[in-house]
Amino acid sequence: xxxxxxxxxxEPVAMARRLLGQDLCRRTRLxxxxxxxxxxEAYLSEGDSACHSAVxxxxxxxxxxGPLGHAYVYTIHARQCFNVVTQAADVGSAxxxxxxxxxRGIELMQQRRNTTLVRDLCRGPARLCESLGIGRExxxxxxxxxQRLWIEVGHPVPATEIRMTRRIGVTSAESLLLxxxxxGNPFISGTRRQNAS
DNA sequence: AAAACGATCTACT
DNA sequence: GTAGATCGTTTTG
Numbered sequence: 001x002x003x004x005x006x007x008x009x010x011e012p013v014a015m016a017r018r019l020l021g022q023d024l025c026r027r028t029r030l031x032x033x034x035x036x037x038x039x040x041e042a043y044l045s046e047g048d049s050a051c052h053s054a055v056x057x058x059x060x061x062x063x064x065x066g067p068l069g070h071a072y073v074y075t076i077h078a079r080q081c082f083n084v085v086t087q088a089a090d091v092g093s094a095x096x097x098x099x100x101x102x103x104r105g106i107e108l109m110q111q112r113r114n115t116t117l118v119r120d121l122c123r124g125p126a127r128l129c130e131s132l133g134i135g136r137e138x139x140x141x142x143x144x145x146x147q148r149l150w151i152e153v154g155h156p157v158p159a160t161e162i163r164m165t166r167r168i169g170v171t172s173a174e175s176l177l178l179x180x181x182x183x184g185n186p187f188i189s190g191t192r193r194q195n196a197s
Numbered sequence: 198a199a200a201a202c203g204a205t206c207t208a209c210t
Numbered sequence: 211g212t213a214g215a216t217c218g219t220t221t222t223g
Contacts, residue, residue: 041204043204050204051204052204059219060218060219074204075203075217075218075219076202076203076204076205076217076218077202077203077205077206077215077216077217077218078205078215078216078217078218079205079206079216079217081204081205083204096204098204120206124205124206125204125205126205126206127205127206177204
């Protein structure tokens with residue numbers, strides 16, 4: 001299996017940038033799905049009170065402190081969010097995958113999401129998890145195994161096409177938002193509605 | 198035991 | 211743009 005990772009020992013910001021354009025792959029009994037990563041968000045272990053690891057290790061966020069290069073799957077609003085754990089164990093930083101451009105297994109995604117709108121399949125962290133069938137059972141999963149859930153080299157994104165949103169104090173005084181996305185890509189979140197199918 | 202809270206999403210105006 | 215749904219986890223009484 002090819003991988004973009006020379007090492008998982010990266011700062012979340014560098015990882016958030018490098019993940020753009022890579023393919024998130026998912027295989028289950030139901031079939032094979034692939035989505036190209038077009039939007040990410042870095043969560044730093046220090047100076048960010050919105051980061052789930054800020055409260056210290058607990059049962060829920062344990063995998064965030066676990067081995068690097070593993071998955072951290074979190075439940076919120078009755079939905080799931082998928083993260084890639086970065087840096088060494090015990091640090092507690094990760095990159096949230098916020099949007100994918102559907103590449104393979106679109107029919108299965110449509111089935112899982114119960115919609116035919118391709119644009120709405122993986123636009124948003126919870127939607128992409130539903131499309132790929134990523135649940136809490138994948139929390140802590142080793143992405144380097146190349147089975148069930150992993151990341152492969154996709155279409156690289158030129159640095160000039162990468163945009164960043166940086167905001168401070170969104171949800172609380174010391175929170176930090178570092179969002180990266182492929183400029184102009186129709187599958188990123190926050191863009192207006194588009195035609196069906 | 199009940200209420201409040203979220204790294205969200207949908208439907209509706 | 212915003213109200214309401216959603217449900218596991220945390221907080222409150």
